[in-house]
Amino acid sequence: MYKLNGKVTDEFDFYKGNDVFDLIAAYGSPLYVYNEEIIRKRCRELKNLVSYPNFLVQYSAKANTGLAFLQIVKSEGLHVDAMSPGEIYAELEAGFKSEDIFMISNNVSEAEMQFAIDRNILICVDSVEQLKQYGRLNPHSKVAIRFNGGIGAGHHEKVITAGKKTKFGVNPEYVPEVKNILKEYDLKLTGVQQHIGSLFMDADPYVNGSNAILDIAKQFDDLDFIDLGGGFGIPYKKQSDQPRLDLKECGKKLDECFAGFAKSYGKELTFRIEPGRYISAESSVLLTDVHCVKYNGPHKFAGTDIGFNVLVRPAMYDSHHDIEVYARQSRPVNEEEITVVGNICESGDIIAKDRLLPEIKAGDILGVLDAGAYGHSMSSNYNNRLRPAEVLIRENGDVVLTRKRDTLEQLLENYVKINI
Numbered sequence: 001m002y003k004l005n006g007k008v009t010d011e012f013d014f015y016k017g018n019d020v021f022d023l024i025a026a027y028g029s030p031l032y033v034y035n036e037e038i039i040r041k042r043c044r045e046l047k048n049l050v051s052y053p054n055f056l057v058q059y060s061a062k063a064n065t066g067l068a069f070l071q072i073v074k075s076e077g078l079h080v081d082a083m084s085p086g087e088i089y090a091e092l093e094a095g096f097k098s099e100d101i102f103m104i105s106n107n108v109s110e111a112e113m114q115f116a117i118d119r120n121i122l123i124c125v126d127s128v129e130q131l132k133q134y135g136r137l138n139p140h141s142k143v144a145i146r147f148n149g150g151i152g153a154g155h156h157e158k159v160i161t162a163g164k165k166t167k168f169g170v171n172p173e174y175v176p177e178v179k180n181i182l183k184e185y186d187l188k189l190t191g192v193q194q195h196i197g198s199l200f201m202d203a204d205p206y207v208n209g210s211n212a213i214l215d216i217a218k219q220f221d222d223l224d225f226i227d228l229g230g231g232f233g234i235p236y237k238k239q240s241d242q243p244r245l246d247l248k249e250c251g252k253k254l255d256e257c258f259a260g261f262a263k264s265y266g267k268e269l270t271f272r273i274e275p276g277r278y279i280s281a282e283s284s285v286l287l288t289d290v291h292c293v294k295y296n297g298p299h300k301f302a303g304t305d306i307g308f309n310v311l312v313r314p315a316m317y318d319s320h321h322d323i324e325v326y327a328r329q330s331r332p333v334n335e336e337e338i339t340v341v342g343n344i345c346e347s348g349d350i351i352a353k354d355r356l357l358p359e360i361k362a363g364d365i366l367g368v369l370d371a372g373a374y375g376h377s378m379s380s381n382y383n384n385r386l387r388p389a390e391v392l393i394r395e396n397g398d399v400v401l402t403r404k405r406d407t408l409e410q411l412l413e414n415y416v417k418i419n420i
């Protein structure tokens, strides 16, 4: 293969000598390709974020719930969060123990709450009403509460999860009511949690948000932990040399925050963070065949297998993903503006609009970078398309299949035909 603009995957040694044309020939297009070394590296970076001793990294599994992915994260010693029985099920299958899992619920049914209670999984509730529901189901036990400290941040309105405009968390004005409910059901509030939103590239919003939850935490005198949520960003524009989040600076500010709080609280407690994207995004490149290159008036389009059923982020949040172009034969690199699209019957089915890229030809393969977070986990069967296979490049360069492509039979297996 010839990389026409392979700077980023070269720097990471992403493919470890594997040829993308062979990978697509073996596993089909589109294909999520993961790199184990990168997953492990990101886990370790965050485990070493602060020097404060009681610190726990809890991977937010919604970013990527692949079984092999979860197994790797588990083997790095991280804990994990869960939003649903489905995530808990996958996490237990991947080897996490009940005590490693923290269910951060949002508007869950009694049955879903009971699913976690039956497995001795600690639950974090995010409304007064759901605290009562929890108390009825599991009195005389431990519980955690998600608060909304009022400070939100994120890369798009849809992923800001704190502040008065969002549905998340208990507003601090309800603290007295919370205390009454805890008493009524004999519940011990073991932890408080917040998640301000997703993708910050500068430590300040996170640290400011952390101070808001610490203020709330002070109103409860026997907590075991404070969970500051996720949101740690990755540079999606590495081809334009976007700098990384400065983890050193972030860690230093958090250390100051933790030490200050621990001193005034008078009790040792654990601080937790809950990153999803930081652990998973950069570990995957999404490969696709190019089936067609065409013009509509002045606009040039490259037609690929990556519809928004495969990667929804550009369509849903206008997200940017860098793209690399791979050819079978070497050829001169002539840059031009092109819109890269998928195969779904909607005009919003766009991966990259008017992007300056090396000239693309039918028969090339494109690599969409940083696809490991909210990529496969948000994919669907829209247009009755099959969700792609996933493969993992192991640390020694071997490639293993970690998820098979959907089959046509699976598309119909839950439907029931009627008599006509």
Ligand code: LLP
Pocket: 060, 062, 063, 081, 104, 159, 161, 194, 195, 197, 198, 199, 229, 230, 231, 232, 274, 275, 276, 277, 278, 313, 317, 373, 374
């Ligand atoms: N904790 C909670 C309670 C969350 O809701 C989330 C993400 C996280 C942790 C992890 O956030 P992260 O570290 O990954 O930023 N689909 C969107 C992102 C939605 C994030 C939802 N919650 C995207 O593709 O950008």
